Amino acid sequence: MTAYPGGDRWRWESRIFGGAYDEAPAHERPVYGALNFRRKPEGGAPRFGSAHFRLAAETLARTTFCYPDSFLEPSNFGVAARMGLIELALADRQDDLDDYIEAQVHGPVRPKCHVEALVLDPCYRGTAVEVAALRLGCPVEWHPGFRLRVEELLRHPGYRGQEYVDLGARIAVDGVLNPRIVADAARAGHHDPQAIKKVWHYLARFGAPCSVADDSESPAPTEGAVLDGLR
Known part of the structure; x- marks a missing residue:
């Protein structure tokens, strides 16, 4: 998005990596993800979406x-x-x-070679998303799912703002938000994409599945934490 010369992403990468990517084409730049140190089933950084690639340990x-x-x-x-x-x-x-540790993967990330699984929200079972996912050449798995009822949404106007609570309530189907509903609203083009993103933040924050990990533990990356590729 801003990895062009002089853009924010380009500047951040130039600082972090000592100019190593200053002249690199887009396909050679780092692939961003997160270290899932809390071992959340929905991925290490759900603010960026409901699906994630779980990368192979060799990465x-x-x-x-x-x-x-x-x-x-x-x-x-x-x-x-x-x-x-x-x-x-x-701490x-x-x-x-x-609450995530950013990861920068250097070199290619290809589904057939470097991905253990694509992990999707169950709202996409039986849809074109699942069909497309199965063509990627990596296993497809499902996490427990994001789901937020409107009555819970209405309890948090101060999180991102009342206007986004109101928007979420309007686009909800049968009083519920899930990733597919939010994505459909984004594709429809009737609302500001940034406003839809704030609705997603509500769903990701207050409609996330319960983590199966014990947050009191502090595993090293090779002792249980998982690397997720995101963007």
């Missing part, structure tokens, strides 16, 4: 990490062999949607 050797997100220009970095970021993240008190 850890060519992945760098930072905390917090690189757009905040952090000073804390790590690699799989030397990782102090999990302790920092566990921090971030909102659930900001």
Whole structure:
């Protein structure tokens, strides 16, 4: 999005990687994801969407990490062999949607070679999304699913704003929001995309499935945390 010369993403990467990507074409730039150190079934950084690729362990050797997100220009970095970021993240008190360790995968990420599974929301079972996913050449799995009832949405006007609560209530189907409903509203083009994104934040924050992990643990990347590719 802003990885063009002089753009924000280009500037952040130039700073972090010492100019290594300054002249690189788009397809050679890092692939962004998150270290799922809390082992959430819905992925390590659900603010970016309801689906994620769970990457193969071999990608850890060519992945760098930072905390917090690189757009905040952090000073804390790590690699799989030397990782102090999990302790920092566990000690921090971030909102659930900001509670992730950013990952930058260097080199290609191809579904047939570097992905253990594409993990989807169950609202896409039996849809064209599932059909397309099955063509990628990697296993498809399902997490428990995002689901938010309007009555719960109405309890949180201060999170992103009353206008986004009202919008979420309008686009809900039978009093419920799920990723497919939000995506359909985005594709329809009747609303500001940034407003729809805020509705997604509500769904991701207050409609997320319960985590199966024990947040009190602090595993190293090779001891249970999972690398998710996102964007």
